[in-house]
Amino acid sequence: MTKPLQIKIAGLCAEIQAENNPARTYLRSKLRNFLSGQKGIDLNIEIDRNEASLSNQSMPHLSFARGKFRILPDKNPAVSLGIIDPGARRCKICDFDDKSKLLHSVLLCFALFLEKSGGIILHASAAYKNGDGYLFPGPANAGKSTILKQIKNYSPFAEEWVAVKKTGNDFFMWSIPHQNAQNKKKNIQKIFFPKKAKTLKSKRLRPQDAAKRLLANCLFSTMHPETVGGVLDRVAELAQRVSCYELEFPLNVRLDKEIEQTEFLRKKKKPQEKMNGTEGSDLSALHESLILTWECNLHCLHCRPYLPPNGTLSFNDVKKHLDSLAKKGTLFLHLTGGEPLVHKNFWKIVSSASQKNFALILHTNGTLITPKVGERLKHFNFLQVSLTVLGGNARTHDSLTGVKGSFEKTIHALKIMKEKGLDVVLSTTKLSDNQEEIPGMERLAKNNGVPLKIIPYQTPNKGEFKEFNRCYQKNLQRS
Amino acid sequence: MLPLDSIILKNGRVPWRIIEGEAILVKVDSGEVIHLNEVAAEIWRIIDGKRKISEIVDHIQKDFDVDREQAEKDTLEFIKSLSDINLVTEKGK
Numbered sequence: 001m002t003k004p005l006q007i008k009i010a011g012l013c014a015e016i017q018a019e020n021n022p023a024r025t026y027l028r029s030k031l032r033n034f035l036s037g038q039k040g041i042d043l044n045i046e047i048d049r050n051e052a053s054l055s056n057q058s059m060p061h062l063s064f065a066r067g068k069f070r071i072l073p074d075k076n077p078a079v080s081l082g083i084i085d086p087g088a089r090r091c092k093i094c095d096f097d098d099k100s101k102l103l104h105s106v107l108l109c110f111a112l113f114l115e116k117s118g119g120i121i122l123h124a125s126a127a128y129k130n131g132d133g134y135l136f137p138g139p140a141n142a143g144k145s146t147i148l149k150q151i152k153n154y155s156p157f158a159e160e161w162v163a164v165k166k167t168g169n170d171f172f173m174w175s176i177p178h179q180n181a182q183n184k185k186k187n188i189q190k191i192f193f194p195k196k197a198k199t200l201k202s203k204r205l206r207p208q209d210a211a212k213r214l215l216a217n218c219l220f221s222t223m224h225p226e227t228v229g230g231v232l233d234r235v236a237e238l239a240q241r242v243s244c245y246e247l248e249f250p251l252n253v254r255l256d257k258e259i260e261q262t263e264f265l266r267k268k269k270k271p272q273e274k275m276n277g278t279e280g281s282d283l284s285a286l287h288e289s290l291i292l293t294w295e296c297n298l299h300c301l302h303c304r305p306y307l308p309p310n311g312t313l314s315f316n317d318v319k320k321h322l323d324s325l326a327k328k329g330t331l332f333l334h335l336t337g338g339e340p341l342v343h344k345n346f347w348k349i350v351s352s353a354s355q356k357n358f359a360l361i362l363h364t365n366g367t368l369i370t371p372k373v374g375e376r377l378k379h380f381n382f383l384q385v386s387l388t389v390l391g392g393n394a395r396t397h398d399s400l401t402g403v404k405g406s407f408e409k410t411i412h413a414l415k416i417m418k419e420k421g422l423d424v425v426l427s428t429t430k431l432s433d434n435q436e437e438i439p440g441m442e443r444l445a446k447n448n449g450v451p452l453k454i455i456p457y458q459t460p461n462k463g464e465f466k467e468f469n470r471c472y473q474k475n476l477q478r479s
Numbered sequence: 480m481l482p483l484d485s486i487i488l489k490n491g492r493v494p495w496r497i498i499e500g501e502a503i504l505v506k507v508d509s510g511e512v513i514h515l516n517e518v519a520a521e522i523w524r525i526i527d528g529k530r531k532i533s534e535i536v537d538h539i540q541k542d543f544d545v546d547r548e549q550a551e552k553d554t555l556e557f558i559k560s561l562s563d564i565n566l567v568t569e570k571g572k
Contacts, residue, residue: 204514207499243501243516286498331496331503359494359505381492381507423510 119165120234121219126162126173126186127154127259133173133186134259135162136194136247137217143194143249150255157186161219164188164238171238190243192259197248202258210244211236285328289336289363290321292349296339298365299402300390302431311338315345319352326356332383336363341373350380359383363427366413367406374416384423386453387414390431392440400434414448427453480555483533486570487526487558493566497524504566513566518543519557526567532558 083092124137125144134154138144148156163174172185192202193213205213214235249255294311296303313321325333333353340346341364353360360380366387369377377385387410391397397407417424426445430438438454445452481487495504502520504513515523518539525538532554540550561567 204501286496286503326496329496329498331494331498331505357494357496359507381494383494383505383507383510 119163120231120238122162122164122214123160123217123219124162125159126157126175127151128157128186129154131186132189133157135164135173135188135191137162137191137214138194139217141196143196146196146251147192147194147247147249147255150249150251150253151259152254153256154259164234166234166237169241171242188238188242190245190259191238192245192247195246195248196251198250199248200250200253200255200258201248202245205239205244205246207236207239207244211239213244214239285325285330287332287334288325288328288330289334290318290325291336291338292318292340292343292346294338295342296337296365297342297367297403298339298406301400301402301433302429312343315348318345318349322349322353322356322358326358331357331359332361333358334361334363339365339368341368347376350376354380361386363388364413365401365406366410367403369409369413369416371416371420374413374420374422377417378420378422382422384425385417386425386427389426389428389441389444390434391437392442392444396434396437396440400431411444411448414450418449425451425453427455429455481532481558481562481569483536483551483555484531486528486531487535487562487567488528488570489523489526490566490568495523506564506566513564518553522554522557523561526558528570 122135122137123139124135125148126136127134127148136144136147145159148154148159157173158175164171165174166172167185171188173188174185191210191214193205193210215231218231218235247255247258249258290313291311292313322333335350335353337343340362343349350360360382361384362377362382363386366385389397389407389410390400391407394405394407397410398404401407414424414426426441426448428434428438428441442452492507493504494507495502497520500517500520502515502523504515504523505511506513521542522535522539525535530538535558536547536551536554539545539554540547543550545553558567562569
């Protein structure tokens with residue numbers, strides 16, 4: 001009886017016997033390069049003398065019990081194909097006649113070992129340039145291998161599986177032992193989720209969205225509920241620390257520029273302490289609205305009866321809100337109401353918001369806009385002014401606003417602001433009373449060379465209004 | 480290229496925010512949104528109309544894993560690209 005074949009993934013201590021079994025010979029050739037470059041990794045994989053064969057396309061998978069993992073064939077859990085003991089860092093697996101199945105079993109062993117030592121394995125391709133690594137995780141046919149062919153200035157690193165582990169403050173990637181690729185670790189700079197498409201487009205992903213996608217491409221996430229906890233934490237941290245993008249790309253287009261973008265230096269430390277009040281900010285707070293007052297100089301039928309009494313923010317309250325929104329990372333600030341221009345400190349508020357570098361958008365009925373007001377709006381860098389109209393002509397508009405002459409004033413405001421070079425849009429609320437006016441308002445917008453935004457709104461009936469008002473007042477008191 | 484002892488001013492018509500270490504700038508006149516990566520965002524953040532470019536380079540060299548020559552080259556190139564699209568101006572010019 002001969003000794004079982006031992007593969008010790010431990011620096012220079014590799015001993016792989018030459019055998020005639022093609023799967024084993026293949027494994028040996030794949031492991032040779034990897035082993036010669038590794039130090040300090042200590043995992044024993046024994047390949048049993050018992051040959052196993054799995055039918056069809058099924059691949060070995062793992063089950064967990066009493067601190068150990070068993071390798072099982074897909075459809076017959078009664079047959080054990082091997083055992084992995086992460087605590088003892090020992091694995092024993094059957095000798096498969098099919099090299100891909102043998103390699104997959106080795107991958108499972110390696111993944112478990114890595115999981116125990118704080119890493120993860122991602123279903124991803126990867127490339128590198130000057131020691132910097134770029135990851136492309138994705139399911140089959142997402143374009144993982146294709147992308148490697150379309151980035152000429154980067155060297156391929158791995159095509160199918162990548163090991164990721166944090167060292168110090170940075171995340172590094174390695175190739176998997178039996179894959180024929182570079183084995184020196186690379187510092188992960190960016191992660192792109194590839195998607196084949198007709199046009200080239202990339203967009204930054206929020207960490208929480210990127211984490212979900214990483215998890216979906218993580219070897220363990222779908223296989224072993226017992227190990228998900230640790231993997232989840234690592235995936236969340238990886239998504240937080242490394243910029244993640246979705247990259248839609250057509251075939252036969254060079255992608256180097258997309259990958260590179262404008263990054264040219266690597267940060268030594270996170271600049272959290274220097275963010276000047278924007279720490280903790282994320283893209284979810286990019287657009288926010290601030291209702292300065294519920295007071296209004298019009299009496300719109302769909303709005304006026306529902307406005308709470310005494311609903312005006314003091315200047316000090318507004319300042320507190322501005323500070324808090326700036327900290328949250330809000331950039332586009334919508335000033336709205338009621339009618340925001342009736343707030344007695346409107347210009348003081350605008351000046352304060354402008355100093356805090358908000359991009360301001362004003363939602364107004366326009367009736368208080370004079371050439372002087374237009375000039376001041378221009379001075380304070382308003383990105384856009386949205387004017388509310390409720391009808392396509394004075395008759396319908398004025399009947400809904402309850403103020404005669406309001407239509408004329410709003411259209412006059414539109415002309416003033418266009419003259420001042422401000423970006424203006426007309427905005428309307430779709431009510432049961434003005435549905436037939438939509439084409440008229442579209443014509444009005446077109447004739448004045450501005451877009452029309454339609455806000456769908458269902459006018460509440462009296463019962464619904466009472467309930468709405470009761471809840472609103474309760475919340476107001478609570479806050 | 481701008482001299483290292485020049486002082487740079489931000490365009491006041493550009494609202495901005497640093498989010499997750501990167502900057503988003505809005506050119507109000509055109510409505511264009513510009514995204515700056517972490518390093519560019521740090522340069523943008525410290526442009527205050529008081530610091531000389533050489534002081535910005537000092538800061539970048541201190542904070543990032545880069546030698547002086549590279550920091551100077553990249554900072555000058557970036558400030559020039561900001562200047563080309565009127566996001567910054569040289570003080571006194």
